[in-house]
Amino acid sequence: xxxxxxNNKVRIAKYISQRxxxxxxxxxxxxxxxxxxxxxxxxxxxxxxxxxxSGVFESTGGRKAKALSISxxxxxxxxxxxxxxxxxxxxxxxxxEPVNKKRIRIPYExxxxxxxxxxxxxxxxxxxxxxxxxxxIGVGISLPGIVNQEEKVLLRSHAxxxxxxxxxxxxxxxxxxxxxxxxxxSAAYAELTGSENHTIYLSLSNxxxxxxxxxxxxYPGENFRSGEFGHMIIEKGGRPCYCGKRGCADAYCxxxxxxxxxxxxxxxxxxxxxxxxxxCVQIWExxxxxxxxxxxxxxxxxxxxxxxxGYVGGYLEEFLPELGRKIMEYNKFDLDPSYLRTGKxxxxxxxxxxxxxxxxRFFDTL
Ligand SMILES: [Zn+2]
Numbered sequence: 001x002x003x004x005x006x007n008n009k010v011r012i013a014k015y016i017s018q019r020x021x022x023x024x025x026x027x028x029x030x031x032x033x034x035x036x037x038x039x040x041x042x043x044x045x046x047x048x049x050x051x052x053x054s055g056v057f058e059s060t061g062g063r064k065a066k067a068l069s070i071s072x073x074x075x076x077x078x079x080x081x082x083x084x085x086x087x088x089x090x091x092x093x094x095x096x097e098p099v100n101k102k103r104i105r106i107p108y109e110x111x112x113x114x115x116x117x118x119x120x121x122x123x124x125x126x127x128x129x130x131x132x133x134x135x136x137i138g139v140g141i142s143l144p145g146i147v148n149q150e151e152k153v154l155l156r157s158h159a160x161x162x163x164x165x166x167x168x169x170x171x172x173x174x175x176x177x178x179x180x181x182x183x184x185x186s187a188a189y190a191e192l193t194g195s196e197n198h199t200i201y202l203s204l205s206n207x208x209x210x211x212x213x214x215x216x217x218x219y220p221g222e223n224f225r226s227g228e229f230g231h232m233i234i235e236k237g238g239r240p241c242y243c244g245k246r247g248c249a250d251a252y253c254x255x256x257x258x259x260x261x262x263x264x265x266x267x268x269x270x271x272x273x274x275x276x277x278x279x280c281v282q283i284w285e286x287x288x289x290x291x292x293x294x295x296x297x298x299x300x301x302x303x304x305x306x307x308x309x310g311y312v313g314g315y316l317e318e319f320l321p322e323l324g325r326k327i328m329e330y331n332k333f334d335l336d337p338s339y340l341r342t343g344k345x346x347x348x349x350x351x352x353x354x355x356x357x358x359x360x361r362f363f364d365t366l
Contacts, residue, residue: 006366008033009041013363016051016068017096018194023057023065042068050074050094050366070095076131077358078176080122081142081183081351083206084108084159087118089125090351094359100129101348110162112170119173137362138177140354141167142186144207146224149180155224158242159207179357183350184209184227184310185218190353191307191343198304201343202229202294204312207242208250212302230254234293252290255311258283270315288319292326295340299331309343317342 011031016022028038045051052071056064072093081088085107091100102125108114126133145157154165167180181189188201188211201211208230212219219226230250231243238247251257255266261280262268273280298306308316316323324337331337345352 005041008037009044010363010366012038012041013045013050013070013366014360016045017070017094017359017363020095021054021067021069023067025065027068045366048366072097072099073135075137075362076135077137077140077355077362078122078126079140079142079186079351079353079355080118081186081348081354082108082118082160083144083183087121088348088351089122090348090355091126091129091131092352092355092359094362096356096359098348098352099131100125101351102128103347108160110160110165115170115173119170119175122174133176136176138179138355138358139174140186140351140356140358141174141178141180142183142350142354143180144183147180147182148224152178152180154180177358179354181354181357182209182211182224185211186351186354187211187309187343187345187349188213188218188227188307188353189356190345190349191309193353193356198302200298200302200304200306201227202298202306202308202313203310204253204255204291204308204316205310206255208253208294208310210298229294229298232294232297234290234297249290249294253287253294253312257287258312266311266315288323289326292323292330295323296327296330299327299334299339305339305341307341307343309345309349311347313343314346 012027015027015031024038024042028035042051049071051068053066054069055067057067072095074094077092079090086103086105088103089101090098092098104121106117126136143154143157144159146155148155152167154162156163171178184203187203191201192199192213199213201213203209210227210229212227231248233247234249234252235247239251240246241248241251258269259266261283262272269280273284295306320340324340327337343349
């Protein structure tokens with residue numbers, strides 16, 4: 001009985017957190033709880049300082065409903081996205097709102113001095129954000145590689161050029177409860193948490209990756225390697241890939257394919273493309289064509305929504321109609337490509353997404 005009661009409280013808190021703002025009537029109807037149960041639980045959550053009443057909903061008649069939201073200051077979680085040359089930090093409150101972010105150039109090295117510096121930067125970032133360390137519930141670390149979350153090991157990363165890095169030996173530098181996650185999975189959490197549809201996330205950054213989001217969860221695979229869409233072969237014997245094979249999607253659809261024309265500067269590539277620079281236009285045409293193959297293969301395999309994210313995803317919105325036309329040439333099953341959209345978060349998707357797990361866990365402990 002007590003367990004069921006607690007369970008209702010957790011469900012209500014998570015629902016409010018996912019919705020951002022909601023009303024008692026909506027909670028009761030969406031979670032299928034009686035009004036007295038809803039009222040009692042909301043009262044307890046308000047008394048505990050987890051939920052607050054924040055204004056009223058506009059109403060077309062009758063009494064205006066009070067709006068409920070999570071108290072922003074009840075706790076925070078920090079995210080760190082480690083890449084070959086940068087660390088991106090994000091601080092997120094319990095309403096899932098980013099309250100501060102920062103990107104620092106620091107080339108990755110698998111050395112104690114790097115991890116020590118990483119810890120210092122994290123503590124400085126939290127201090128600058130004006131948040132007491134006592135309010136930090138946990139730190140999520142997003143990594144460009146295959147991660148064993150239970151053992152806290154980065155099993156393999158081509159981007160960082162390391163294998164079997166155990167974070168247990170450096171956890172004193174972090175100084176908070178922490179969790180590791182693959183970068184594409186982290187970005188997928190940012191884009192898809194709370195989404196009601198099954199969705200494939202395709203990450204188009206310096207490498208191509210992805211995630212499979214089913215029943216409101218990421219499908220991990222047996223070896224933590226699910227969603228490695230970058231290494232699906234799209235051309236037999238084609239371009240060499242950094243993984244050692246030929247013809248992988250990564251060799252056609254990573255951001256590197258574009259930015260190698262503009263000194264590794266993706267923004268500059270898109271500026272030149274807009275100016276109609278001939279080589280950029282031609283490479284972009286080819287890129288969209290290859291991307292269309294990947295997207296239509298994913299659609300055929302999973303038959304669900306597809307979100308395009310990563311660095312290139314941040315520029316794709318205005319090209320969706322053109323990409324859609326190309327996809328339709330490869331796919332005779334769908335009437336239109338309305339299952340396809342671009343991500344909401346740009347550079348900080350992975351750092352933001354990796355914090356969300358701690359937010360879920362926080363509500364589990366209520
Ligand atoms: Zn490959």
